[in-house]
């Protein structure tokens with residue numbers, strides 16, 4: 140795989156003519172830090188490698204440091220991409236929303252001065268007016284937000300009728316840390332990443348959060364209520380941890 144290298148303005152890249160990056164690792168960046176005391180390597184999901192370089196460390200030293208740790212970098216990135224089945228920050232050519240059992244192919248229309256928008260047909264999305272990867276990811280994130288709203292609000296409504304547990308406000312959020320939450324003022328916050336999970340898992344999560352409207356804890360009484368509306372649901376709770384592996388890499392970089 141060809142490697143790409145984003146040169147920071149503070150680093151004279153002409154001093155790095157021989158910087159041979161690690162084979163198989165697509166995304167490197169180098170950060171000069173005035174506070175760092177040692178050279179270090181950080182790998183961020185979904186596999187972005189960042190080399191932190193203290194002031195006055197010459198380019199050759201960076202290079203030999205990176206090559207000395209090449210195996211570790213490659214293995215760490217491989218581990219991460221195994222966990223994130225769709226690694227990379229490149230906007231996708233396809234989006235599959237498991238909860239809806241639907242799939243769209245994505246195309247990008249770079250017509251100059253087009254208004255930023257995502258046109259949706261039955262099986263395709265066309266992104267207009269976004270001319271770089273960042274803008275494209277943002278446009279798709281906004282589309283996901285709308286999709287999440289259109290799906291979650293009626294889904295919660297149905298379950299609220301069934302359970303008699305009604306939130307006052309439903310918020311859709313894009314976040315990395317949690318699938319959902321419920322506050323004391325009866326606001327239900329739901330992560331748009333739920334769109335990538337299977338329907339039974341999403342249903343369980345919604346019931347879990349709705350049950351917090353009655354019990355703001357994880358007491359036996361709370362779990363009994365969850366079991367009442369979602370038999371076997373507690374088992375699904377474990378699958379939620381694993382659910383993060385189904386979130387595509389391009390989206391993770393936006394959260």
Ligand SMILES: [Zn+2]
Nearest residue numbers: 347351356357
């Ligand atoms: Zn909970």
